[in-house]
Every structure is written in structure tokens, then in C-alpha cells.
Amino acid sequence: MAKETIGIEALLHRAYAQYRVDKVTPAAVLGMPRFKPSGSLVGAMQALQLGTIIDNSGAAARMLGFQSMAAATPDDLLVVHDHVLALSAWLIEGAQGDEPQAWKRSEIAAQGWRVEDAASGLWLVRPGEEGAADAWSRLHDPFLTALVIEHARNGTRPDHGGPMPARRGRPDEAARAERAGIMLARAIYATWHAALGLLAVELDGVLLKHQVTGPTSPEAPWDSEATGNVLASQAGRSDLGRNSTPAKLLNRKANRRL
Structure with missing residues (x-):
């Protein structure tokens, strides 16, 4: 029997709005x-x-x-939910900066780094070499599983913070805080979009009745030059699964200096 071709957003909406697989x-x-x-x-x-x-x-x-x-509940949708649950392992490094980077906790451990949960928040700690001090970088937990489920159920997209306000002169504390908030929103949106792209690749090879295509939401809606799908030109590549880690998916135009 031929598979149904469906976009990842439509598939997630079916899973969480129609069948509510997170309740099963x-x-x-x-x-x-x-x-x-x-x-x-x-x-x-x-x-x-x-x-x-x-x-x-x-x-x-x-x-x-x-x-x-x-x-x-169709078996395919239960498989979808299993993959969405795995997104809870994603963290964003430098979410309020110009070059945010998404990591899985397993990737952090594989590098020999660690995550510290301090009173000031989550931190990525890279051990120093030959007696040098450890390098600490702030992490943000986007609660990606909940984020994906929420927007799938509601048929919405995360807020990306809107356009960056044009300012002249040296920015004051309020301006810096506003910019940091917009950059955080953009990082979360980019991570959400990258997660949909990764889900599309992973699920397309394991679902029995669905052929999954990439997200239709814009990759970087704040950037008129960066539109289209994360996987629009690469959805058929057999080697994409090996290279489609969250870190590499985010290291694209949507994640450039803004």
C-alpha cells in the first residue's frame, strides 16, 4: 500500500490535536x-x-x-511521540547571543564536557587543558518536547521576537535587555524549526504508512533572505541522518550573525 505523503507539521498536528498521543x-x-x-x-x-x-x-x-x-491510535503516531519525547535532551548554548548552538546532552557528554545546574541556571562546562581554568558557557533549556507538542496541538509557531529595533548611539541597559530577549526568542524558534527538520528525516525512514516531508514554516522569519525549509533541498539524501544533529542543523543561515 502506498504511503501517505505528509508534512511534518501536519503529521504532528494530527498526532497531538486529533489523536492526542501524549495522553495515550x-x-x-x-x-x-x-x-x-x-x-x-x-x-x-x-x-x-x-x-x-x-x-x-x-x-x-x-x-x-x-x-x-x-x-x-495508529502505530505511526505512537512512534512520532517517542521521537518527540527524545527532544527533551536538547539545550541551547549562547541563546541570547549572535551564534546560538543547540546540543544534545549525549553530545555534550561525548565531548567530555558536562552540564552544571547552578543557582544562576544551567551552564556548559568545558574542562581546561593542562591546568587551565574550565570554560563556562550559559545554557538555556527550551523544553523542546513541550514546545513542539504545544504548537503542534494548536497549529501555531513559536514567537520569534519580531524585528530588531533600529537604534542609534550606544545602547543602554534597557536596549541591551530588549535585544537579548529577541535573540533568545529567535534561538528558540530556530531550535524548534531544526527539531522539525530532524524529526522529518528520522520519521521518514521508520513510519510504515507515512512519507514525511520537511517543515513548511520559514526557517528564519525575521530574515527576508532566509526563507523556505530546513531540509527543502536535502530531504532525499541518504546520508542526512548521520549529519543532522541539532548542532549542525542550527549552524545554517538561520543561525548566522543577526
Whole structure:
């Protein structure tokens, strides 16, 4: 059977607006925190597995509801949700500067660096060589999984901060703060867009019934010269998956000096 060709934004909207796949988990149905199963959940699952007649109220009934929800959800959309959950590992270095860079936590660890959660926020620490001091760089957590789900469900895009105000003379503290806020919004938007591009590449090779194309949202809506899709000219490249890390996706025109 031929696959349905669908853009990544339309696919995510279907998953989170129509099927609400983020709710199709035992924890969500039972109203429990993730990764904290209780005795009632275990008992309900055992009863369902054994075919035991159980009361139609409480946790067990909600587990039956979960089974119905899961059965009605296309398998492809559950795979989509698994990939979106993995986006929670992304962090942005220098989000308020001219050259923001996105990293996965696994990439940071692979470089021999570390993430420090200090009172002042998250920091990327690069150990110094031969007794030199460590280099500390501020990190921003965009809560990318929640960001992608929110805008997928609502059919919207993140705010990119609008145009940069034109100013003359030396900027004062208020002007610097305004610029930093706009740069942060742009970095978050660029990371969101890069994430959609990466999802399109990853999902196109694993979904059974969908052929996924890249995002239609502009790559850098604040820049009239940078329009189109992150993966518009490369969606068919077989080697793209190896090179499409968040860091490399952001290191494009959308991430140039603004």
C-alpha cells in the first residue's frame, strides 16, 4: 500500500490535536506522574492480563480506557511521540547571543564536557587543558518536547521576537535587555524549526504508512533572505541522518550573525 505523503507539521498536528498521543500512556490516563507506578496500576495491569473481572471504577477502569485509546491510535503516531519525547535532551548554548548552538546532552557528554545546574541556571562546562581554568558557557533549556507538542496541538509557531529595533548611539541597559530577549526568542524558534527538520528525516525512514516531508514554516522569519525549509533541498539524501544533529542543523543561515 502506498504511503501517505505528509508534512511534518501536519503529521504532528494530527498526532497531538486529533489523536492526542501524549495522553495515550498509562500514567496519563491514571493521572499519575511518569515513571512512578503504584500498586493500583500494577494490580490493574495484572487483572487485565489475567482476564479477571474487575470493578468498573477507579484505576482499573481507567486502564481499560487506556487500552481502548491505545488500540484506536495508529502505530505511526505512537512512534512520532517517542521521537518527540527524545527532544527533551536538547539545550541551547549562547541563546541570547549572535551564534546560538543547540546540543544534545549525549553530545555534550561525548565531548567530555558536562552540564552544571547552578543557582544562576544551567551552564556548559568545558574542562581546561593542562591546568587551565574550565570554560563556562550559559545554557538555556527550551523544553523542546513541550514546545513542539504545544504548537503542534494548536497549529501555531513559536514567537520569534519580531524585528530588531533600529537604534542609534550606544545602547543602554534597557536596549541591551530588549535585544537579548529577541535573540533568545529567535534561538528558540530556530531550535524548534531544526527539531522539525530532524524529526522529518528520522520519521521518514521508520513510519510504515507515512512519507514525511520537511517543515513548511520559514526557517528564519525575521530574515527576508532566509526563507523556505530546513531540509527543502536535502530531504532525499541518504546520508542526512548521520549529519543532522541539532548542532549542525542550527549552524545554517538561520543561525548566522543577526
